[in-house]
Amino acid sequence: MPATMTALFGGTGPDWTPRQVPVPEPGPGQVVVRARAVALNNADAAMLAAADPTAGGTGEEYQAGFEFAGEITAVGEGADMPAVGSRVMGTTPGSFAQYVRADRRHVLPVPDELGHEEACALPTGLLTEHGALAVAGFQAGQSVLITGATSGIGLIGVRIARALDASRIIATTRDAAKRDLLLNAGADTVVITGEQDMTQAVLTATSGAGVHIALDHVGGRTFAACLPATRTDGAVVNIGRLDRAASTIDLDALAYRHLRLHGVSFGFTRAAELGDVIAAAGERLLHAVADGRVRPLIDATFSFDTAAEATARLRSHQALGKTVLSVP
Secondary structure, rough: OOOEEEEEOOOOOOOOOOEEEOOOOOOOOOEEEEEEEOOOOHHHHHHEEEOOOOOOOOOOOEOOOOOOEEEEEOOOOOOOOOOOHHHHHHHOOOOOEEEEEEEHHHEOOOOOOOOOOHOOOHHHHHHHHHHHHHHHHHHHHHHHEEEEOOHHHHHHHHHHHHHHHOOEEEEEEHHHHHHHHHHOOOEEEEOOOOOOOOOHHHHHHHOOOOOOEEEEEEEHHHHHHHHHOOEEEEEEOOOOOOOOOOOOOOHHHHOOOOOOEEEOOOOOOOOOHHHHHHHHHHEEEEEEEEOOOOOOEEEEEEEEEHHHHHHHHHHHOOOOOOOEEEOO
């Protein structure tokens, strides 16, 4: 391996800055991966804005990124699997670099049928959506509501629910033009929240019973509307806050329906827990990734040199699926 590499840093302005830094060495239980492609998430834009010193941000510099795919080039003590040369996809802070150091528990093998660009766009969606379904106690044959389903991970959630044999998948979007996108991903019913009352539409689609599980990526009023749209003894899991973090809920809907409410955020502070979530997602879903049932939708691919354009695409909220950077 070379001594230095190119990495993208935030905290210097509104966009990432490329910088030459030392190639990392693996510690115990870690692997180093030669990244070939990396994927953007909404958190990347939020972190850039929070650290941008030209717009009142903190000015704290950091190596950017969370998702990557490539080949293992070095392993640390106790990390003999996966082996050097294995193609992997994974998640770790600071992944926008030519070489990425990660906990071995936070990577998954890449099926032969998958290229690096698709692979790098999967880890967050796989672990988050499968992890949320697991927290809710999902079983094959149950119905699932997915709000904000045209987001990058929301689309993966629809595909995962279909691959795991959900009986009915109801997906929401504000834009009627995206109806076919959700139907093609595997949704049975699409609710256009700009035109329909979400709760009533879900109840109509489920003969008045409501869904077994609601996965909410929106928060705010949408989260509150999930409660009366969920059947007795069902579960509501908040995953994201595309709208807002604050929500006022109807406690009668919660109590009378005996609902279970969960919030998930599979961060890096609990490395072992995250490893378990990733391992479970891999065990249940890698076969569906290999045969094409669970794949990300790639909106566009940029290079490190055009990373500012990728960020602009992410900030526009017009991307359909994931935005990817190829690694030089």
